[in-house]
């Protein structure tokens with residue numbers, strides 16, 4: 001039975017279902033839960049943020065936590081890409097949103113009885129980073145959504161979940 005459980009979240013509704021599933025599993029199995037988000041970078045930022053249904057809420061919440069070095073904090077998603085003078089400011093905001101994503105997931109998991117989950121915010125290729133972490137720290141299972149923030153809803157699996165299913169060395173659950 002899985003004792004070390006890794007749940008991956010991009011802040012999407014699909015990932016939220018994965019967090020609930022992983023948290024309930026951790027609670028029932030007395031397992032240790034780790035919540036992981038890999039920061040959006042490069043070309044993915046615009047496309048994925050624009051589709052993040054909750055992005056405005058996440059951005060507002062990140063702003064309240066005092067995102068570092070961000071002079072102009074957007075109150076609406078439409079301002080998100082106009083509001084930053086430098087790339088460093090934009091990246092700081094993306095990092096702050098990442099913190100909000102893992103903190104919210106951890107809070108939800110605690111409410112479901114999963115103890116105090118560990119949280120990580122990492123950088124790099126999303127699937128590779130998650131697979132490498134699972135290998136390096138001997139996770140028993142990776143739990144993720146079958147889909148995330150991407151646009152192609154008719155596909156069964158997203159590119160991240162497909163790559164993880166293919167390359168992970170541990171058990172993988174895709175939650176629908």
Ligand SMILES: Nc1ncnc2c1ncn2[C@@H]1O[C@H](COP(=O)(O)OP(=O)(O)O)[C@@H](O)[C@H]1O
Nearest residue numbers: 008009010038144145148149150158159160161
């Ligand atoms: N940046 C990310 N950080 C952590 N987990 C992620 C990230 N992106 C996707 N995932 C995980 O992979 C699942 C599937 O997402 P993905 O393959 O990107 O599908 P889509 O193409 O719909 O975005 C998500 O529900 C989430 O669990």
Ligand SMILES: [Mg+2]
Nearest residue numbers: 148149150158
């Ligand atoms: Mg995606």
